[in-house]
Amino acid sequence: xxxxxxxxxxxxxxxxxxxxxxxxxxxxxxxxxxxxxxxxxxxxxxxxxxxxxxxxxxxxxxxxxxxxxxxxxxxxxxxxxxxxxxxxxxxxxxxxxxxxxxxxxxxxxxxxxxxxxxxxxxxxxxxxxxxxxxxxxxxxxxxxxxxxxxxxxxxxxxxxxxxxxxxxxxxxxxxxxxxxxxxxxxxxxxxxxxxxxxxxxxxxxxxxxxxxxxxxxxxxxxxxxxxxxxxxxxxxxxxxxxxxxxxxxxxxxxxxxxxxxxxxxxxxxxxxxxxxxxxxxxxxxxxxxxxxxxxxxxxxxxxxxxxxxxxxxxxxxx
Amino acid sequence: xxxxxxxxxxxxxxxxxxxxxxxxxxxxxxxxxxxxxxxxxxxxxxxxxxxxxxxxxxxxxxxxxxxxxxxxxxxxxxxxxxxxxxxxxxxxxxxxxxxxxxxxxxxxxxxxxxxxxxxxxxxxxxxxxxxxxxxxxxxxxxxxxxxxxxxxxxxxxxxxxxxxxxxxxxxxxxxxxxxxxxxxxxxxxxxxxxxxxxxxxxxxxxxxxxxxxxxxxxxxxxxxxxxxxxxxxxxxxxxxxxxxxxxxxxxxxxxxxxxxxxxxxxxxxxxxxxxxxxxxxxxxxxxxxxxxxxxxxxxxxxxxxxxxxxxxxxxxxx
Numbered sequence: 001x002x003x004x005x006x007x008x009x010x011x012x013x014x015x016x017x018x019x020x021x022x023x024x025x026x027x028x029x030x031x032x033x034x035x036x037x038x039x040x041x042x043x044x045x046x047x048x049x050x051x052x053x054x055x056x057x058x059x060x061x062x063x064x065x066x067x068x069x070x071x072x073x074x075x076x077x078x079x080x081x082x083x084x085x086x087x088x089x090x091x092x093x094x095x096x097x098x099x100x101x102x103x104x105x106x107x108x109x110x111x112x113x114x115x116x117x118x119x120x121x122x123x124x125x126x127x128x129x130x131x132x133x134x135x136x137x138x139x140x141x142x143x144x145x146x147x148x149x150x151x152x153x154x155x156x157x158x159x160x161x162x163x164x165x166x167x168x169x170x171x172x173x174x175x176x177x178x179x180x181x182x183x184x185x186x187x188x189x190x191x192x193x194x195x196x197x198x199x200x201x202x203x204x205x206x207x208x209x210x211x212x213x214x215x216x217x218x219x220x221x222x223x224x225x226x227x228x229x230x231x232x233x234x235x236x237x238x239x240x241x242x243x244x245x246x247x248x249x250x251x252x253x254x255x256x257x258x259x260x261x262x263x264x265x266x267x268x269x270x271x272x273x274x275x276x277x278x279x280x281x282x283x284x285x286x287x288x289x290x291x292x293x294x295x296x297x298x299x300x301x302x303x304x305x306x307x308x309x310x311x312x313x314x315x316x317x318x
Numbered sequence: 319x320x321x322x323x324x325x326x327x328x329x330x331x332x333x334x335x336x337x338x339x340x341x342x343x344x345x346x347x348x349x350x351x352x353x354x355x356x357x358x359x360x361x362x363x364x365x366x367x368x369x370x371x372x373x374x375x376x377x378x379x380x381x382x383x384x385x386x387x388x389x390x391x392x393x394x395x396x397x398x399x400x401x402x403x404x405x406x407x408x409x410x411x412x413x414x415x416x417x418x419x420x421x422x423x424x425x426x427x428x429x430x431x432x433x434x435x436x437x438x439x440x441x442x443x444x445x446x447x448x449x450x451x452x453x454x455x456x457x458x459x460x461x462x463x464x465x466x467x468x469x470x471x472x473x474x475x476x477x478x479x480x481x482x483x484x485x486x487x488x489x490x491x492x493x494x495x496x497x498x499x500x501x502x503x504x505x506x507x508x509x510x511x512x513x514x515x516x517x518x519x520x521x522x523x524x525x526x527x528x529x530x531x532x533x534x535x536x537x538x539x540x541x542x543x544x545x546x547x548x549x550x551x552x553x554x555x556x557x558x559x560x561x562x563x564x565x566x567x568x569x570x571x572x573x574x575x576x577x578x579x580x581x582x583x584x585x586x587x588x589x590x591x592x593x594x595x596x597x598x599x600x601x602x603x604x605x606x607x608x609x610x611x612x613x614x615x616x617x618x619x620x621x622x623x624x625x626x627x628x629x630x631x632x633x634x635x636x
Contacts, residue, residue, distance in 0.1 A: 145463060279482065
């Protein structure tokens with residue numbers, strides 16, 4: 001059977017798998033991103049792992065797609081990724097292609113890969129204009145318009161996490177202030193809870209919670225805890241406002257929410273949708289609907305990276 | 319010779335002309351948008367005017383492009399345009415096509431038409447990712463990504479004027495607060511001058527100016543008037559910040575400035591570029607360059623609308 005490989009390179013682990021044209025995950029595996037200090041050894045391990053998956057089952061590998069932080073589609077490099085062990089600009093796509101006799105290898109950042117996965121295998125099938133946002137350790141986005149991923153002239157488009165929502169807001173790791181990421185990432189969300197607990201003596205389940213995490217705050221909100229619900233309300237306000245501005249510029253039909261905070265479901269969707277609707281220009285009223293990614297419970301990272309290979313290396317255009 | 323017609327429908331006048339494939343304006347004319355109270359009579363007058371231009375010079379009319387406020391590319395309608403004499407949703411493209419034996423007629427909003435004009439005949443030739451912003455009575459934008467105009471799922475994308483730059487800011491005619499348009503349109507710019515004059519007794523040439531307009535404020539700034547220069551600084555701050563957020567999401571290679579305020583040249587470009595650069599994520603640093611539209615001194619409205627016809631009715635794809 002014809003397959004593409006999807007690889008998701010994270011700071012700790014690299015997960016990879018073989019995916020058929022219709023999104024069937026045929027086999028998957030993983031290896032440590034950091035165990036081999038030399039990039040060449042890591043790549044050799046990765047190539048060996050992929051060949052193991054292929055085995056002698058008669059699959060034909062047509063292409064490889066990679067999702068990686070700071071991945072650039074245009075030149076196939078990973079550039080200065082703060083959470084990966086390799087410094088500088090790494091021509092990862094071409095280095096991996098060398099190990100597979102010049103097989104087509106495409107690379108992009110993880111949010112773009114997720115958007116492609118949603119388009120090929122998830123809730124965005126048939127949609128030409130949509131946005132996918134990731135609310136995890138950071139905040140990222142993949143924008144599809146006119147049916148195509150918008151990469152920008154340099155391959156770095158989609159940095160919704162660094163849209164500023166408050167010009168006098170929280171300091172961001174990027175050196176600026178008030179970036180959406182400082183509020184709508186999981187760490188930003190937890191920080192909001194911590195600040196609310198410190199600012200007021202109001203009773204809250206969170207005061208007895210040994211560790212504040214996205215999970216524990218969600219559980220408290222689920223149990224009706226007022227302070228935890230306020231954390232979602234504040235996060236939804238920042239996110240909804242940023243999305244209202246995004247809608248004014250690009251008018252997507254649907255907005256998919258992905259990543260850790262998306263697991264909170266209606267707790268995050270409801271306030272975000274409300275603030276989005278309240279801040280949307282009348283001609284867009286009620287149009288852009290938020291929903292949780294349909295790939296959240298599947299192996300989304302592998303599917304998204306494989307979608308990149310099917311879409312851009314093989315050319316399985318819908 | 320093969321020509322397309324370009325029509326720009328404004329609140330007062332409709333200007334129209336015949337344009338060759340390479341952007342040569344062959345003939346032009348205009349008529350009042352409001353003189354005939356009936357839409358049918360207006361359209362008959364417009365058709366007669368176009369036929370007059372064609373005359374018996376042997377031109378072959380291949381298509382008609384229309385730029386109009388609230389124009390929607392997908393269905394060829396003008397919807398609830400506040401400054402046009404026709405209420406409701408007007409299927410203008412099909413009504414005009416009927417008067418030209420079904421000739422292809424395409425319609426979009428004026429900022430999108432200007433972006434297409436820039437792409438086919440102006441400074442954006444060869445660029446696949448750019449933004450054009452109009453700073454006039456209102457603020458609008460046309461976004462081109464992957465070489466194509468981004469219309470959004472409903473045809474209304476590009477409303478940069480209604481991106482909010484200050485959530486506690488000026489009331490906007492759209493019913494919300496702090497829209498970019500309330501600061502970076504010509505009326506918003508004049509309002510900033512008026513507010514500064516009222517807020518401080520500092521000496522300024524503008525105190526002796528009989529009428530505050532974009533022109534008179536520019537002239538004072540040109541003469542070194544500190545208060546007038548501050549008006550440009552404030553306007554550039556709001557605009558530069560909104561553009562920094564736009565760059566994070568779409569990463570255009572160039573940003574063209576069009577419309578009344580663009581005539582101020584470096585006076586508006588310099589502070590806007592500075593605030594854009596200061597507020598841009600490091601990976602975008604120094605990339606998105608602002609410049610004045612190359613069509614400002616040509617008949618841009620007609621060229622833009624004709625570009626729409628050449629691009630989407632005839633299919634002169636580059």
